Amino acid sequence: MLKVERQQAIVQYLKQHHAASVSELSRHFFISETSIRRDLGILERSGFLRKTYGGAILLEGGNEVISLDARQQTEREAKEQIARKAAACIENGDVIFLDSSSTALAMAPHLKRFSRLSVITNGIRVACELAQTPEIKVYCLGGLIASHTYSANGALTLRALRDMRADKLFLSPKAVEDGIYCASEEEAAVRRAMMDRSGKTFVLCSANKLGRFAAFQLCSLGEAHAFICDTLPAREWAARLEEAGVLLL
Numbered sequence: 001m002l003k004v005e006r007q008q009a010i011v012q013y014l015k016q017h018h019a020a021s022v023s024e025l026s027r028h029f030f031i032s033e034t035s036i037r038r039d040l041g042i043l044e045r046s047g048f049l050r051k052t053y054g055g056a057i058l059l060e061g062g063n064e065v066i067s068l069d070a071r072q073q074t075e076r077e078a079k080e081q082i083a084r085k086a087a088a089c090i091e092n093g094d095v096i097f098l099d100s101s102s103t104a105l106a107m108a109p110h111l112k113r114f115s116r117l118s119v120i121t122n123g124i125r126v127a128c129e130l131a132q133t134p135e136i137k138v139y140c141l142g143g144l145i146a147s148h149t150y151s152a153n154g155a156l157t158l159r160a161l162r163d164m165r166a167d168k169l170f171l172s173p174k175a176v177e178d179g180i181y182c183a184s185e186e187e188a189a190v191r192r193a194m195m196d197r198s199g200k201t202f203v204l205c206s207a208n209k210l211g212r213f214a215a216f217q218l219c220s221l222g223e224a225h226a227f228i229c230d231t232l233p234a235r236e237w238a239a240r241l242e243e244a245g246v247l248l249l
Contacts, residue, residue, distance in 0.1 A: 006031070007039050011048060014058040021055035042148065047183065047215075078206045078230035079106040085228045085249055086170055086204060092116055094167045097194040098126050099187075100151030101172035103204045105129065111136065120164055122157055122190055124150040139164070146186075153186035161193040169198035174214035176205055179221060181214035188216040200225035202249075207231050221246060 001009070006029060013028065014020060022040070026033045040056045043049050049056045082103055087110035090096060094114070098104040100123030108129040111117060118137040121127050127140035143157030171191050174183040180203060182188040195201050195218075203224045210233055221240065226247035232238070233248070241248050 001029075003039070007043060010036075010039055010043065014049060014056065019052070019055060019057040024055070045148075075206055075208075075230075076106075079103045081230040082204050082206065082228050083107040083110055086202060087111060089168065089202060089226070089228070089249070090114060090117070094118070095120070095165070097121070097166040097169040097171075097198055098123060099169075099171040099191055099194070100124070100126060100149055101204070103172040103206075104170060107170065120166055122152040124152065141190075151187070151190075153190050157190050158193050161190070161197055164197055166194070166198040167200070169194045169201045170204055171195075171201065172204040173209065173218060175212035176203070176210050176221075177213050180218045180224065181212075182216045182218050183214055185216050188218050191218055195219060195223065203227045205229050207233055210234075210237050220244075 009029065010025060013025070020028075022033050022036050025036045025040075029036070040049065040051050044051050044056070049058055079102060083106040086107050090111065092114050093116040095118040098107065098119055098121040100121065104121070104123055105126050108126060111119065111130065112133045112135075115135055117135070118139070119126075119130055120139040120141065121130075122141040122143065124140065124145065127138050130136050130138045141152050141157045141160050143152035143160075144154040145152055169191075171194070173180045174187075175181040182191060201219075201224045203226070205227050207229055222244040224246050226249050227241055228249045233241075238248055
């Protein structure tokens, strides 16, 4: 079992049992207590659990996103459908913002057919994937790199964005309810800056993110130009987006 898979399994175990000791997890996953403690430290920094004396407890409403590696392994078909739809919204010569999400990374192969395309991103892996295509100008934003998400955030990132402008922004949120939510304050700040510097915002959203909250609100529903979903959402959500003046693609 890969490390990221084990961390996902620990999350699922805590969802079932709410709390667990290090020794209990060590026996369950057949690995050393040292490895378990290391995994719990990573999960705590990701905001999903809180370490206790000798174990950990689940944080209700905590992040389900463990790392970019883990996210790439989940909902692949949904992300591929969203990526294809998103690419259809792009034209030759566009300047676009891409966030650091796994869905933005899934878009990368679909962008290589465009000419005179410029991409600005805070996603390190997104930039590396697109940099293999000479026809695309890739601008990778600097800043403090988060090791588990391979994203640049912080004051340097925000400062760089002040001098940039894009036709379109493609972002994938953590959750959508009365507004659009991000998992961390840093993610929300960078995406907000991108929104303020782009003409239109496209929200890349799998159906299971609708009707959920996360810690940091990015914007209201009506500030988005369009939602790009893998499947048609429930009628209630289609009506809410229409009422907010948002296109559903």
